Each structure stands twice: as C-alpha cells, then as structure tokens.
Amino acid sequence: MKTQKTILLVINPIAGGTDKKPIIKRFKTFVTENDYTAVVYETTGEDDQKAIDELVDRINPERIFISGGDGTIREVADVLKEKEVKIALLPSGSANGLAENLDLPEKLDEQLKIGLADHFMDLDTLDVNGHTCLHIADIGVNAQLIKNYEQSEIRGKFGYLLQAFPTLVNSKFPFRVALKVNGETLEKEGILVAIANANKFGTGANINPEGKMNDGKFEVLVFKNFSITEILKTFYGSKNLDPDFVEVICCTEVEIQTDEAIALQVDGEYLGEETRVKAQMNPNKINIAVPSGFKL
Incomplete structure (x- = not known):
C-alpha cells in the first residue's frame, strides 16, 4: 500500500x-x-x-x-x-x-x-542584527511608518496610507549615517537606508529595480530626500531613479552606524530603535515555489 x-x-x-x-x-x-x-x-x-x-x-x-x-x-x-x-x-x-x-x-x-x-527558486536570506531577512529591512521613515501602523487599529494598505502623512510631518529625518561597506567607510545623509534582497515593498513600490533575490548579494539604498516624483516612479516600475534621490551600493555585508537611535524594520516588522545595524548574507537559502513564468 x-x-x-x-x-x-x-x-x-x-x-x-x-x-x-x-x-x-x-x-x-x-x-x-x-x-x-x-x-x-x-x-x-x-x-x-x-x-x-x-x-x-x-x-x-x-x-x-x-x-x-x-x-x-x-x-x-x-x-x-x-x-x-x-x-x-x-x-x-x-x-x-x-x-x-x-x-x-x-x-x-x-x-x-x-x-x-x-517551479522553485533558491531564495537568498540575510541576517540583519540577528534577525532573518527575506526581502527588505530599513532604518528611517519607512520603519517609523510601520511602527505607527502597528500601534494603530486599522489594518491593510489603507492603514499604512492613513499613517503616512503624520509620519512624514512628525519625522526627525534626514539623519547622518556612516556605512562600512566594501572596505570603505562612507558618510551619508538621508531619510531612509534600506537593505534590499528584493525589489519591492509590500505596497508595490519598486525601490530596487536591479536587485535579484538569488544572486548572493544585496543592495544598500540611501534615500536622500522626499521626492513625490521619484516615489511615484517606484510605483510605476521605473528603472531610472534619480541618483540625487537614491544611491545604490551592492555588497554582501554592511555595517550602518547612526548618531541617534533610528527606527528599524525587517520584512515589515518594527524591531525598535537602533544606532547600529549589521547585515550580511546568510549561507542558508530557502527553496520556495514561484509561478511558472516568474523571472528575476
């Protein structure tokens, strides 16, 4: 039998x-x-x-x-x-x-x-301050938005939308950040620093058009300012984001240091405020089902 x-x-x-x-x-x-x-x-x-x-x-x-x-x-x-x-x-x-x-x-x-x-792909995984990350982690305005969302009573994308304006109005951004990456220490200023294994936030905003989830690397994205035009371009899948809006650094490991504690989120979960964030590739991959026509 x-x-x-x-x-x-x-x-x-x-x-x-x-x-x-x-x-x-x-x-x-x-x-x-x-x-x-x-x-x-x-x-x-x-x-x-x-x-x-x-x-x-x-x-x-x-x-x-x-x-x-x-x-x-x-x-x-x-x-x-x-x-x-x-x-x-x-x-x-x-x-x-x-x-x-x-x-x-x-x-x-x-x-x-x-x-x-x-139909499967071997999905890269990252370690961000000891937490597994599968698509995007970040510090700054988006993480603060997620914190505010989690404290509200309205769920779904509408809940995020309701929190967007007060988050921007009450934010303490931009902030100074030091990045130890690819053998260099880079001093930057921005409203958001993302650690991106994937392309999109859950809202559909494509912040990392060139990223691939199975290439053994990830991207650090420093968003320098709040630009309505550039933000709208992310929702329409544009691959031509203004370098004055976002700077992209490809790597396998990064250490992010800030002068003051900044909100951190990993894959949509608020994890508190940090002055130091370390991210690196995890040797473990996840074998995950994808649509038959899925292409990276």
Whole structure:
C-alpha cells in the first residue's frame, strides 16, 4: 500500500485581521484531492518555532505552505535553516512583501496550484542584527511608518496610507549615517537606508529595480530626500531613479552606524530603535515555489 506524503500548512490566524477558516478548509480539500495528507498548525505567538520544528521532524512534510504575513514566513524560514524542505506561500498578511516580489496571484486556488507545482527558486536570506531577512529591512521613515501602523487599529494598505502623512510631518529625518561597506567607510545623509534582497515593498513600490533575490548579494539604498516624483516612479516600475534621490551600493555585508537611535524594520516588522545595524548574507537559502513564468 502506497503511503501518502504530507503537506503542512502553518497559518497565522490573526494576520491581516481576516478570517482564516476559508483558507484552512480549501487547503485541506485541495491537498486531499491531490493525494496528500493535510496537516495544519495554527500559530499562537508562544513557542511557535519550537512547536513547528518538532512537528516538521515528526511528520517529515513533503512541502510546507505558509499563510500569514512576512513575519510568519520568517518564523518558518528560521526553523528550516538546517532542513531541506520546500515552502509555498498563501499570503494573508497586511502587506505581503515577499509575495509581491514573487508575483504571486491573488486567488487562493492559483496560489495552491503554484505550491504543488515544480517551479522553485533558491531564495537568498540575510541576517540583519540577528534577525532573518527575506526581502527588505530599513532604518528611517519607512520603519517609523510601520511602527505607527502597528500601534494603530486599522489594518491593510489603507492603514499604512492613513499613517503616512503624520509620519512624514512628525519625522526627525534626514539623519547622518556612516556605512562600512566594501572596505570603505562612507558618510551619508538621508531619510531612509534600506537593505534590499528584493525589489519591492509590500505596497508595490519598486525601490530596487536591479536587485535579484538569488544572486548572493544585496543592495544598500540611501534615500536622500522626499521626492513625490521619484516615489511615484517606484510605483510605476521605473528603472531610472534619480541618483540625487537614491544611491545604490551592492555588497554582501554592511555595517550602518547612526548618531541617534533610528527606527528599524525587517520584512515589515518594527524591531525598535537602533544606532547600529549589521547585515550580511546568510549561507542558508530557502527553496520556495514561484509561478511558472516568474523571472528575476
């Protein structure tokens, strides 16, 4: 008798403020119809990584589907550092930055089909102050926006929009920053310094048009000022951003030092204020499902 392989779904029930029961129900049906055994783990916010680690060792899943925001994906990615397990995304967070960068469709059934297909990429991972980063970390105005968003009661992209104006009005930017990168120390001033493994924020703004998520490198982007024209260009996918607006440095390691503590976010999660941020390539890659026509 043939033993059925298992597909594990790790789902954050509170991500994005939406009901996850329909996702769980459709996942179980879809996986069963494709001759797999479905197992579901709902995160609780308490010892989830330990529980997921033990569950993966026990059931040895063929693949792991992840439903939640980028924080949930990072949790699972941390667990899988020493394990060779393919993952797939059913994004259900507020901004879903990694899913945006992978061009995943919005419909659940299409996401499930991609997850069970055989199109994968080896996604680079970074270490930022001891935290795994899969797409973008930054200090400055965007991290402050995420902090304000997390303290508000309105979720989704509309919630970010509501926080944008007061964040800009009340910000203490620009700030001075020293970058130790590629054997040099560079003194810069800006409103945001991004550490980008990918191209886009979850909002769709393409801040790093030339970046690739599997090339073993990342980009440090110093945004020097607030330009409406240049910001709009990021939303329309322009690859010609003004060098007076943003400076791009390609590297595998960087240390960022500021005179005063500045807000830091990693993959959409506010992590506090820091005067020192160190980022470097992580030797571990994540094998992740992508659409068949996906190109870097």
